Amino acid sequence: MENKFDVKGYEGIISQTGIRHWTFFSDIPNEVMGAKQAGMKGYVVVREGNMPISETDAAEHEVLSAGFDKILDLILR
Numbered sequence: 001m002e003n004k005f006d007v008k009g010y011e012g013i014i015s016q017t018g019i020r021h022w023t024f025f026s027d028i029p030n031e032v033m034g035a036k037q038a039g040m041k042g043y044v045v046v047r048e049g050n051m052p053i054s055e056t057d058a059a060e061h062e063v064l065s066a067g068f069d070k071i072l073d074l075i076l077r
Contacts, residue, residue: 005030010038023075025064029057036061043074 003009014022024035024042027050032042044053046065053063064070 004028005034007034007037010035010040014038014040025071029053029061032061041074043071045071 010022010024014020022035022040024032024040025045026032026035026042027045027047029044032044036042042061044057044061044063046053046063057063064074
């Protein structure tokens with residue numbers, strides 16, 4: 001995979017798999033941005049022990065801090 005912040009890496013995943021609908025979860029906002037720019041749905045996941053999410057990142061992305069129940073809800077939509 002390309003740099004995890006680079007949209008080209010996520011575009012490569014999409015083209016190699018042929019899967020059109022992706023949901024990407026990461027605790028790193030720049031990775032989520034790359035995935036979203038490639039057309040994936042992307043969510044920033046708050047994990048214990050990680051750096052807090054900045055106000056800017058929180059405004060740009062949906063931030064999940066309610067645990068895996070919210071993630072399952074999103075996947076099963």
